[in-house]
Amino acid sequence: MTADVLDRKRAQFVALAEAAFHRMFGSDGQNGLVTFAEREERACEVTDELARWLMAEHVGQDPLGEAGVEQPCPICHGPVQEESDRSAPSAVRELMTRRGKIEYRRTAVRCPRCRTIFFPPG
Ligand SMILES: [Zn+2]
DSSP states (O other), rough: OOHHHHHHHHHHHHHHHHHHHHHHHTTTTTTOOOOOHHHHHHHHHHEEEHHHHHHHHHHHOOOOSSOOOOEEOOOOOEEEEEOTTTOOOEEEEEEEEEEEEEEEEEEEEEEEEEOOOOOOOO
């Protein structure tokens, strides 16, 4: 990940954390939350969302999903170089985490020998 991308991600996270803080405290420091159960519910809701965002963004940056990484073809087992082609088909993967379901995108790769199109693991 380049420093630019990392800076952009950090700014996105800070904006989300800011919004989470606002949903907890509002502009009056209470935001209509009265009982402890309400406070707990809201705190868990907003931090679960932050946790899911962190996981989805982190797994989306997995080196296996980046261009230039070699993968073995599942059919002929030869090495396949992932292309940086952003128009390549991609699939949304779902993963159930302790903080709820996250989704991330995986780009397909095509084996140059047997023409198999497959999605790298992970
Ligand atoms: Zn192959």
